[in-house]
Amino acid sequence: MKYIKINIKFVLVLGSCFLSLFANAQQLESFIEEALANSPEIQKFEIQYKRATEKVNEVNTIPNTEFGVGYFVSEPETRTGAQRFKVSAKQMMPWFGNITARENYVSSLADTKYEDIVIAKRKLMASVSQSYYNLYANKAKHEVLKENIKLLDTYETLALTSVEVGKASAVDVLRLQMRQNEIQQLLDILSQQFLAEQTNFNKLLNRGKAITVNVINELHLPSEDFEIVLENLQLHPELLKYDKLYHSVEQSELLNQKESSPMIGFGLDYIYVEKRPDMNFSDNGKDIIMPMVSLSIPVFNKKYKSQTKQNELQQQEIVAQKQERLNTLETLLDKAVNDRISARISYTTQTKNLKEAINAEEILVKNYETGTIDFNDVLDIQELQLKFQINQIESVKNYYMQTTIINYLTN
DSSP: OOOOOOOGGGGTTTTHHHHTTOTTSOOHHHHHHHHHHHOHHHHHHHHHHHHHHHHHHHHSOOOOOEEEEEEOSSOOEETTEEEEEEEEEEEEEOOTTHHHHHHHHHHHHHHHHHHHHHHHHHHHHHHHHHHHHHHHHHHHHHHHHHHHHHHHHHHHHHHHHHHHTTSSOHHHHHHHHHHHHHHHHHHHHHHHHHHHHHHHHHHHTTSOTTOOOOOOSOOOOOSSOOOOOGGGGGGOHHHHHHHHHHHHHHHHHHHHHHHTSOEEEEEEEEEEEEOOTTOOOTTTTOOEEEEEEEEEOOSSOHHHHHHHHHHHHHHHHHHHHHHHHHHHHHHHHHHHHHHHHHHHHHHHHHHHHHHHHHHHHHHHHHHHHTTOOOHHHHHHHHHHHHHHHHHHHHHHHHHHHHHHHHHHHHO
């Protein structure tokens, strides 16, 4: 059996270099290795591959040997005596190269099953990576929301102080408290979403759903995107599977041609002859031994001609299916590349806006020192700041999500 070795690092993207900086965070690579080792789906495909490989031994055989025994109810009399019973043996042999053609055909089917394993591993690695990035984004948003609640607590204290000196109204305090309630609601929803995604992640690793998943605290975009080798898409296992299916049909046709050839048989008949009691000569009671050769010729061979036509049509179908899948993969790749570019643009914009929102916040704080703070402005800036922070996290997540797709398609 072939040993399947896939470079796990291809789905880690450039983000793996950031993951390694955090000793307390479990590595995405180790998660992927655990998923590959425990996945029941991959085990299913590996068993199917082993079964298909074992089938080679099944076809590496010749037809059963035929044995026969017959007793003459009405004994035929011959010059040498009466024939009592007959024993025969016969062995049909396939034409030269027939067994080899069967083995090649079954082996080609096993090669197709092998690609199922490679595809399943790639998909699992991508799924684990994307689920991990979802968990990261959820955790990062959770931290941002908690920081905003603390910030609103500070503003509430300022508002209460301003109310005491007549520079703010109780409505300002209530609005700040309502905003805190809204953020707390978002926090609670995020917690439930994290648990759901954690269950999904753990099930990808085929382990208990309640196991805590430690994810990275912070993830940044690399300074530049890695080079994409578009030609590698042609070597994607989903496309290679069609090549191997095409090859299996070729082997099927070779087998069909061999099976349309004659079969030759060899046999031996033994007939027991009883001695004649009334005569005495040298061949009296001499048994009969008769070697035989037979030939099985498929005179009516429409079956094989039909199979040839079916094989031709199946090859045409496979070519069309491969082109269709190639078009789909090219579309997915192009979309992932453009979406990743969009994610970087969005990240840059959100970073700029966040800096400006922080500057605006500092100005508001200075206004409080001079006694001219407007808590409506405070809420507006806080809302914008939170929006930019959430969008920034989404941009990072989307960048790595799209990079995972690109790596799935081109590595």
